[in-house]
Amino acid sequence: MLTFHSDDTGLRRARTELDGGELVTPYECPERVELVLGRVREVGLGEVRAPETFGLEPVLAVHDRGYVDFLATCWDDWQAEGKRGEAIAWMWPTRTLRDDRIPEHIDGRLGHYAMSADTAICEGTFEAAMASKDIALSAVSHTLASGEPCFGLCRPPGHHAASDQFGGYCFFNNAAIAAQHALDRGVGRVAVLDVDFHHGNGTQQIFYERDDVLFASLHGDPRTCFPYFLGHADETGRGRGEGFNVNYPMAPGTAFDAWSRALDDALARIREAGCELLVVSLGVDAFEHDPISAFKLTSDDFTALGRRLAGLGLPTTFLLEGGYAVEEIGINAVNVLTGFEAAC
Numbered sequence: 001m002l003t004f005h006s007d008d009t010g011l012r013r014a015r016t017e018l019d020g021g022e023l024v025t026p027y028e029c030p031e032r033v034e035l036v037l038g039r040v041r042e043v044g045l046g047e048v049r050a051p052e053t054f055g056l057e058p059v060l061a062v063h064d065r066g067y068v069d070f071l072a073t074c075w076d077d078w079q080a081e082g083k084r085g086e087a088i089a090w091m092w093p094t095r096t097l098r099d100d101r102i103p104e105h106i107d108g109r110l111g112h113y114a115m116s117a118d119t120a121i122c123e124g125t126f127e128a129a130m131a132s133k134d135i136a137l138s139a140v141s142h143t144l145a146s147g148e149p150c151f152g153l154c155r156p157p158g159h160h161a162a163s164d165q166f167g168g169y170c171f172f173n174n175a176a177i178a179a180q181h182a183l184d185r186g187v188g189r190v191a192v193l194d195v196d197f198h199h200g201n202g203t204q205q206i207f208y209e210r211d212d213v214l215f216a217s218l219h220g221d222p223r224t225c226f227p228y229f230l231g232h233a234d235e236t237g238r239g240r241g242e243g244f245n246v247n248y249p250m251a252p253g254t255a256f257d258a259w260s261r262a263l264d265d266a267l268a269r270i271r272e273a274g275c276e277l278l279v280v281s282l283g284v285d286a287f288e289h290d291p292i293s294a295f296k297l298t299s300d301d302f303t304a305l306g307r308r309l310a311g312l313g314l315p316t317t318f319l320l321e322g323g324y325a326v327e328e329i330g331i332n333a334v335n336v337l338t339g340f341e342a343a344c
């Protein structure tokens, strides 16, 4: 299987993440990509290729222009204020305030465009996000052109990024950008299957009122898991999108037997919907030893996941999302890919 990778994903190396009331070194770090790339080479998965550059047009097909401009200029605007730390949102237009005017001050703009305070914007963040979406676009383009599965070693991840909000370590929604690109190239309906431990709130929001993308997500129940405010089972889509959003919230501690029953249901839904392309939001933080997640999948379970995905028989693009247990992230991500290939 072909892998797309770029060293430019390492241009973002944030120093701070608000976690438990402390500023810690972020879990979402450049070493993640190096570990997965190392494993790709170790097992001889296939060629590793640099992405092409696609510019902003496919980004603007799913993201708001003001949001993209904000991401492009945030770090400079923040520094121009003489701030010493990284750019972290600290006030939001919450339920008792107005959100119909975007403030001018960078603190206010951060509050408008941020979903959460975990994700600091630092030097190189925009450039890394650009590389990440180019990896996703290159990977889906390869799948479309060849029919072959392809792996995009995206970083930063994307599935929490909504049309005009960042957070949960995500800036551009790589999977949504790739899915929309496929539609714009003539694919009739795309399935985005999100197997990351966390609900893909951004992908859900982007496609919630549409029937050309089926979004299915297996994740920790938002009653107790990030992102807390989206991802319930009764979120089924709106308008013509009704029935094209499927959430499988599961309790912390869920292991592969129950998890894979939800998976099989999601796969049946994808089959019934007549999807022509599968984009997998491949987070591997459902792993039993992930430091910030609570499911109990083993490394062998990720191989089994790959096998089951192959059973769909669809052209498939895998895009890396979360996964933080540094040592095993490479093994688990690549297990999905080798499991998939072995079953094709």
Ligand code: OKS
Pocket: 017, 018, 019, 020, 118, 160, 168, 169, 196, 197, 198, 226, 283, 285, 292, 321, 322, 323
């Ligand atoms: C706060 C941690 C917030 C969790 C972010 C989850 C990121 C992720 N310190 N999304 O898939 O893995």
Ligand code: ZN
Pocket: 196, 197, 198, 283, 285, 321, 322, 323
């Ligand atoms: Zn995650």
